[in-house]
Amino acid sequence: MTERTAGATPRRTSLMQLDARTKSRNAAEARFKAYGLGAITIALLALAMLMFSIFSTGSSAFRQTYATFEMMLPAETLDPKGNRDPAEMAKVTTIGYQNVLRGGLIEAVRSAGIVPDGVADSDITGILSPEAAADLRNRVLANPELVGTVVDIDALAHGRIDGYFKGRVTMQSAERDGNITPQRLQLAQAMTDNGLMAIRFNWGFVTKPDASDQRPEAAGLGVAILGSLYMMLVVLVLAVPIGVAASIYLEEFAPKNRWVDVIEVNISNLAAVPSIVFGILGLAIFINFAHLPQSAPIVGGLVLTLMTVPTIIISTRAALKAVPPSIRDAALGIGASRMQSVFHHVLPLAMPGILTGTILGLAQALGETAPLLLIGMVAFVRDYPDAPPAGLFDPASALPVQIYNWTQRADPAFVERASGAIIVLLAFLLVMNAIAIILRRRFERRW
């Protein structure tokens, strides 16, 4: 008894009454929870705002205004020799097709009973995209038998017309715009009312190549998506085996000495190097020294590989470290070799972590812009690259660079395109993360 009274004197308190200590402790906990909740709310709000702004400006990029009408393709102008030989027919230029298109359009407008007010017959094609004539020419050259028949024309409307239907262009702004007149907008409106013009889903946005400053309505992501896919292919083929093999060696086989420590520190440093530095390195090594072509996915892929390998090594080593050593002991204890213990037991257990790290590394590489600017991926590329492997050396663009590129252009229609491209990029990232989650689930049956 005497010993107990020497310490804190026992007090008799009621459970129903909170003392000061408990109150302040509870208050601290409540404050902490409030901070946490606040932080999460801010993050979610920022995300929602970002998504809203991107989707509200970008989703319209997937819809485009088209003029649709039927017309006869006159054989005498498009194939003067009459032998349907594409080589001969190629002599008719885009301007020739522009004239043909004009005739068809005037005919279609007349027969619909529309009287164009203030739009002369000579500039009625001003409501179509300059791309429309080129499209028609490509279509005819690909299939010469169309000449002399009645075909369905599906012509891209001019970017300003498209902007009018999307609310970007008004009668007032058309007044001051050299590219469009209010009269043409009225004609477009009348054509829409008569079913000659409509806004609908635009596959061209994801399949067509980029277009020049004057024709935003024709610009697409086809070349950029291909370029990005090719680069991911290079990264996948190079970075994953190199990164995984290096981590397995470092984690499971390398002697633990000073050299390995130095290597380890440097890998962490590499992962922290700003990506533009890798771009400079790539420019110096792959283009100036190795003379690989500029703007080619192979160079972009190599640079992104340099960037991704450290990330993959770090996540793979973490995954290998997380495998309990008792599994290695168990395998070695019954006479498995190091290699057998790693490949039969350690790797399968580390697989979910390795896959997650790898896919996140790839996703990071997919969104990387700065190093690609330095190796010339900003070039304006209209031609699709060939199928790999040869196509890896053809010029191409990349999704993030295409976004950057479009935000630099003057025409506000490109703002919509850039936001649309961001949606495509985000969709790719979302798919990759979903794959990461699915693979992790699949391999994570740890029993």
Added chain:
Amino acid sequence: MNDMRIVERLVSTNEIKIAARDVNVHYGSSHALKGVDVDILNGHVTAFIGPSGCGKSTFLRCLNRMNDTIPSAKVTGSILLDDEDIYDPKVDPVRLRAKVGMVFQKPNPFPKSIYDNVAYGPKIHGLTRSRAELDEVVETSLKKAALWNEVKDRLHAPGTGLSGGQQQRLCIARAVATSPEVLLMDEPCSALDPIATAQVEELIDELRTQFAVVIVTHSMQQAARVSQKTAFFHMGNLVEFGETGQIFTNPHDPRTESYISGKIG
């Protein structure tokens, strides 16, 4: 009756399986094992006892070169298995470990099916030529480990889904399946409840007829129950080594006596 049979067996198989002479182990600068001489006999269970940290596991891991996996560990001295030096540069530790199996303190089944756990050793060592033969090895190994009756209906269920005691017996079956000549067990019962412990102890006595068994234990009762020879370690030294009965009833060294009577440890 039972005791008579044990004595008979003792006499019949008194050959030395492993002879360790002047074994020293350093972990970096710390001297963990100091000049240990031990003979492991065929057909015997040899128990290593001693307070924790005295070097029992370290010595056990010398016997199948598991210490090779610890970079800082340095082993000197000679350990002969059937008169062959296991630390000879020509010896592949992988071959050695197929002959000297090991069961660890914590049950560590592979996260695979019960069948695959047991079949793994025979597979990598190419011990069987057909699926039927492999099935048979798995069955006899599980029977030797007294686990067959409990798992024969769920051989393809995960090994990690078994209870602790069953997992440890699965690990024993896994070690037995490679037909080792020596079986090393490092505190195999420390994670088990008394019933599972009793089962494993019974098993050890069975296994002794086929292998030389070495068991590390911190429980003196267990050593007394299962072993014929006992080695008492203290602070890296082998203090006393002899017949289990003699060690427990008539220890020569005062340190052994105070450990057994509970004064140190």
